[in-house]
Amino acid sequence: MVKRIEMEVEQGGTNEVRPDFFREPPVKYTGGDLPWQWEEDGMIATRTGAWAAPGCHDGCGVIVYTDKETGKFVKVEGDEESPYYQGRLCARCIALKEAVYHPDRVLYPMKRDPKDRGRADKWERVTWDEAYALIKSKFDAIKAESGAKSVVFHLGTGRGTAPYMTRLQYAFGSVQYAYMLSGNSCYVPRVAACNVLMGTYCVPDCSQNHFDRYEHEGWVPPKNIFVWGNNPLVSNADGNLGHWVVDCMKRGSKLVVVDPKLTWLAAKADLWLQIRCGTDSALALAMGKYIVENDLYDHEFVESWCYGFEEYYEATREWTLERAAEVTWIPEEKIARAARMMAEKPTSVQWGLALDMTMECLAGSAAVVDLWSITGQIDIPGGMVTVHQPFNIQTWNPPDPAECLTIEEQKTRIGGEDFPALKYSGVVLTQADMTVDQMLTNRPYKIRANWIQSTNPLSCTAQEPNTRMEQAYKNAEFNVMVDPFMTPTAQACCDVFLPVCMYPERNGIRSIYYHVQTTNKACQALGESKSDMEICWELGRQWNDTLWPGETLEEFFTFTMKETGMSFEEAREENWIYPEYHYEKFRTGEQRPDGNLGFNTPTGRIELYSTLFGQWGQKPVPHYAEPPYSPNQVPERFDRDEYLEKYPLIMTTGARQWASFHSEHRQIPHLRALHPNPEFEIAPETAERYGVKQGDWCWIENHLGRVQLKANVQPVLDPSTISLDHAWWFPERNPEDEGAGCYDTYVSNANVIIEAGCGESGFGNNCKSHMCRVYPCEPEEIIGDTDMDKIVERFAMNEELV
Numbered sequence: 018m019v020k021r022i023e024m025e026v027e028q029g030g031t032n033e034v035r036p037d038f039f040r041e042p043p044v045k046y047t048g049g050d051l052p053w054q055w056e057e058d059g060m061i062a063t064r065t066g067a068w069a070a071p072g073c074h075d076g077c078g079v080i081v082y083t084d085k086e087t088g089k090f091v092k093v094e095g096d097e098e099s100p101y102y103q104g105r106l107c108a109r110c111i112a113l114k115e116a117v118y119h120p121d122r123v124l125y126p127m128k129r130d131p132k133d134r135g136r137a138d139k140w141e142r143v144t145w146d147e148a149y150a151l152i153k154s155k156f157d158a159i160k161a162e163s164g165a166k167s168v169v170f171h172l173g174t175g176r177g178t179a180p181y182m183t184r185l186q187y188a189f190g191s192v193q194y195a196y197m198l199s200g201n202s203c204y205v206p207r208v209a210a211c212n213v214l215m216g217t218y219c220v221p222d223c224s225q226n227h228f229d230r231y232e233h234e235g236w237v238p239p240k241n242i243f244v245w246g247n248n249p250l251v252s253n254a255d256g257n258l259g260h261w262v263v264d265c266m267k268r269g270s271k272l273v274v275v276d277p278k279l280t281w282l283a284a285k286a287d288l289w290l291q292i293r294c295g296t297d298s299a300l301a302l303a304m305g306k307y308i309v310e311n312d313l314y315d316h317e318f319v320e321s322w323c324y325g326f327e328e329y330y331e332a333t334r335e336w337t338l339e340r341a342a343e344v345t346w347i348p349e350e351k352i353a354r355a356a357r358m359m360a361e362k363p364t365s366v367q368w369g370l371a372l373d374m375t376m377e378c379l380a381g382s383a384a385v386v387d388l389w390s391i392t393g394q395i396d397i398p399g400g401m402v403t404v405h406q407p408f409n410i411q412t413w414n415p416p417d418p419a420e421c422l423t424i425e426e427q428k429t430r431i432g433g434e435d436f437p438a439l440k441y442s443g444v445v446l447t448q449a450d451m452t453v454d455q456m457l458t459n460r461p462y463k464i465r466a467n468w469i470q471s472t473n474p475l476s477c478t479a480q481e482p483n484t485r486m487e488q489a490y491k492n493a494e495f496n497v498m499v500d501p502f503m504t505p506t507a508q509a510c511c512d513v514f515l516p517v518c519m520y521p522e523r524n525g526i527r528s529i530y531y532h533v534q535t536t537n538k539a540c541q542a543l544g545e546s547k548s549d550m551e552i553c554w555e556l557g558r559q560w561n562d563t564l565w566p567g568e569t570l571e572e573f574f575t576f577t578m579k580e581t582g583m584s585f586e587e588a589r590e591e592n593w594i595y596p597e598y599h600y601e602k603f604r605t606g607e608q609r610p611d612g613n614l615g616f617n618t619p620t621g622r623i624e625l626y627s628t629l630f631g632q633w634g635q636k637p638v639p640h641y642a643e644p645p646y647s648p649n650q651v652p653e654r655f656d657r658d659e660y661l662e663k664y665p666l667i668m669t670t671g672a673r674q675w676a677s678f679h680s681e682h683r684q685i686p687h688l689r690a691l692h693p694n695p696e697f698e699i700a701p702e703t704a705e706r707y708g709v710k711q712g713d714w715c716w717i718e719n720h721l722g723r724v725q726l727k728a729n730v731q732p733v734l735d736p737s738t739i740s741l742d743h744a745w746w747f748p749e750r751n752p753e754d755e756g757a758g759c760y761d762t763y764v765s766n767a768n769v770i771i772e773a774g775c776g777e778s779g780f781g782n783n784c785k786s787h788m789c790r791v792y793p794c795e796p797e798e799i800i801g802d803t804d805m806d807k808i809v810e811r812f813a814m815n816e817e818l819v
């Protein structure tokens with residue numbers, strides 16, 4: 018049945034991770050009947066993109082209303098004309114005013130003697146010029162003595178800052194762009210898997226590439242949508258608005274949800290696969306085997322456009338329905354039904370973080386890429402459409418280091434040589450765990466300073482924050498924080514604080530995959546706060562002004578969006594710009610820089626058998642690895658039976674919440690009221706078994722320590738599994754407690770009990786599958802419920818500013 022494929026397409030793609038070669042089709046669609054700014058009821062209405070700060074992935078189209086007389090922020094509303102968002106808005110945007118006028122916003126640059134780290138009372142106000150001069154002199158001295166590589170630049174999850182901070186670090190000369198999540202396991206592994214196998218990235222086609230959306234001629238809704246390890250209604254992550262899934266369901270799409278938890282979407286799904294945490298790869302392999310053996314795959318697509326089908330099939334051979342059901346705990350007939358639905362056309366997959374958060378996540382994501390490839394879903398209406406940055410605008414990816422640094426400088430990137438897969442994510446990051454190791458051990462050389470912008474590793478990003486991350490930062494002689502709020506990381510570890518402004522107070526460019534939109538300043542920034550763009554531009558020009566063309570920041574924006582043929586101001590007038598979208602680009606040569614047919618991979622095809630993985634000494638075909646901590650195994654250094662007797666429960670963490678973006682928004686009264694305390698979900702029978710009642714404060718414990726969260730007893734999880742909030746800290750608590758104890762940073766932070774470490778590709782971690790036990794806290798240990806009256810009082814808007 019399975020035959021070896023002969024090569025028909027041109028070979029020799031490059032797997033370029035930066036798809037800068039794409040020439041946009043000449044057709045551009047701009048839109049909106051209303052202009053970018055107008056007057057309404059004594060207010061000025063400004064159209065903008067709601068990216069950050071405060072943080073969100075999605076940058077929805079909104080209208081910010083400001084007082085015509087005072088210029089002050091009044092309210093924000095959804096932009097109904099915006100094709101992407103169509104007027105939808107979630108709680109975090111609705112509560113924006115409380116963030117803008119928050120009493121705890123830092124409004125002036127500050128410095129503190131490193132010997133006073135942890136002391137809230139020791140910050141001293143300085144001018145921007147003083148702050149820049151101090152940073153420049155410290156960084157320059159370190160560069161002269163130890164090389165620019167000894168300064169690491171840290172950024173958190175995707176927000177508008179990345180291309181500016183990386184340009185700043187390249188202007189200084191450092192290649193060390195770090196992200197402190199163990200195994201860099203957010204989004205970049207999925208992107209790397211796609212780039213390695215397909216030479217491009219792809220997303221489900223919910224019509225978002227077309228400015229006329231669901232009306233677009235030629236678009237059809239997916240027959241089936243798989244929501245796999247993702248909760249898009251809450252997270253709106255990675256360029257997908259959760260509403261689109263529902264919009265497609267209304268137009269007939271069926272839904273398959275792969276999730277250990279009965280989410281809102283799972284409850285509405287045609288098929289819910291309640292998977293055991295960390296076993297997604299086994300499910301994908303079994304579906305693949307079923308599809309091949311039942312002759313459900315797309316013969317034309319596989320024969321013409323895929324490489325290594327035979328080897329792929331071989332890799333799935335052991336994954337009988339029976340074996341997969343044993344490993345994943347999903348009944349055989351459901352796996353078979355899912356496989357049949359996957360093979361129907363068009364089917365698309367909205368995947369998520371759970372696929373990144375296993376140790377062998379690259380292999381797991383590859384197994385899913387293989388499913389949509391062998392069933393021929395690629396670049397067809399309603400299927401998996403390939404995307405890139407429109408007009409090559411660098412608003413998400415950083416600039417290519419090759420444009421800015423010498424080859425020698427580029428080679429110093431921590432983990433770069435050890436983990437070649439890293440650079441295939443398109444974001445040229447260091448390997449997180451090696452970076453922390455080096456910060457801790459000074460080997461092979463000391464990391465002497467850190468620039469930390471838009472990330473809060475002690476409360477959120479880093480695993481083992483209390484025993485690794487904090488010490489790692491403290492081991493450096495000079496740390497700079499750039500954030501709108503004082504955070505535990507800044508309070509415990511930093512020496513200079515640069516305050517950033519909120520999104521209604523800044524200009525910028527928002528673009529992800531489908532369109533370009535400017536972020537438009539609607540009101541003056543409070544105090545002396547500045548945007549990330551301004552800060553990076555002002556300081557970066559002092560190091561190397563050739564990297565920052567233009568006399569003003571807006572001229573620099575015009576430079577970065579030059580392929581639109583418009584200036585920043587002209588683009589603002591147009592509201593949003595969509596390039597014309599083409600399907601099936603692999604059949605027309607649009608998928609490769611050399612214009613040949615096929616895909617931009619070494620074989621010119623989708624590599625079910627990955628020649629690159631092979632070159633790097635990794636398995637070229639997808640495979641499954643049991644999580645390091647699971648009911649079936651624990652690392653060898655433990656006695657397995659003893660460990661599992663002590664810590665019998667599976668623990669997943671970090672399922673997104675409506676009221677917060679990671680560690681943010683805990684200080685916003687209306688949002689805190691929606692979710693006032695750190696919680697974990699537990700099935701009723703498990704709760705009963707461990708003497709836990711609804712609302713009990715409990716310890717969740719394993720060999721790394723214990724954290725305290727409140728029980729939410731819900732029949733949404735298998736009795737074997739509990740699900741913990743992540744990123745909890747308590748901004749209302751007094752930072753007078755010195756050091757990392759400030760804001761009770763480690764009391765309820767799930768990462769305290771998640772082991773740091775990555776898989777063989779350099780990607781992957783244990784955040785969504787670990788082991789633990791649960792027991793109620795003794796009364797005297799309980800941190801106590803959040804007193805909302807106190808929160809409302811403590812965080813009332815700053816009346817002097819409103």
Ligand SMILES: Nc1nc2c(c(=O)[nH]1)N[C@H]1C(S)=C(S)[C@@H](COP(=O)(O)OP(=O)(O)OC[C@H]3O[C@@H](n4cnc5c(=O)[nH]c(N)nc54)[C@H](O)[C@@H]3O)O[C@H]1N2
Pocket residue numbers: 069070071072172173174175176177178198202203370470471472473474477478479499500501502504517549670671672678679680681743744767768771784
């Ligand atoms: N246990 C567990 N841990 C996890 C996860 C999990 O699922 N489970 N998820 C992980 C994932 S996927 C990620 S991406 C990380 C996220 O980790 P982080 O990126 O660190 O998350 P945040 O808390 O959103 O961001 C930190 C800071 O950015 C500031 N900020 C917001 N907007 C801006 C801005 O525009 N400019 C600047 N300069 N600052 C801004 C906020 O005030 C906040 O203090 O957490 C990871 N941690």
Ligand SMILES: Nc1nc2c(c(=O)[nH]1)N[C@H]1C(S)=C(S)[C@@H](COP(=O)(O)OP(=O)(O)OC[C@H]3O[C@@H](n4cnc5c(=O)[nH]c(N)nc54)[C@H](O)[C@@H]3O)O[C@H]1N2
Pocket residue numbers: 074174175203204245246247248249251252253254255275276277278280292293294295296297368369370371372669670671672673674675676677678679680740785786
């Ligand atoms: N409101 C809000 N939105 C956010 C964020 C936020 O903090 N708050 N963070 C942003 C960031 S940085 C990211 S990366 C995205 C992440 O957004 P998503 O990809 O949606 O990630 P999660 O919500 O962490 O997890 C999604 C689902 O995976 C399930 N899950 C847990 N373990 C497993 C498993 O082993 N297998 C499978 N198949 N499913 C599992 C969870 O139950 C959950 O329903 O959200 C972004 N958007």
Ligand code: SF4
Pocket residue numbers: 067068073074075076077105106107108109110253
């Ligand atoms: S997804 Fe929600 S919070 Fe994020 S920008 Fe859009 S409306 Fe605002």
Ligand SMILES: [Mo]
Pocket residue numbers: 174175203204
């Ligand atoms: Mo993330």
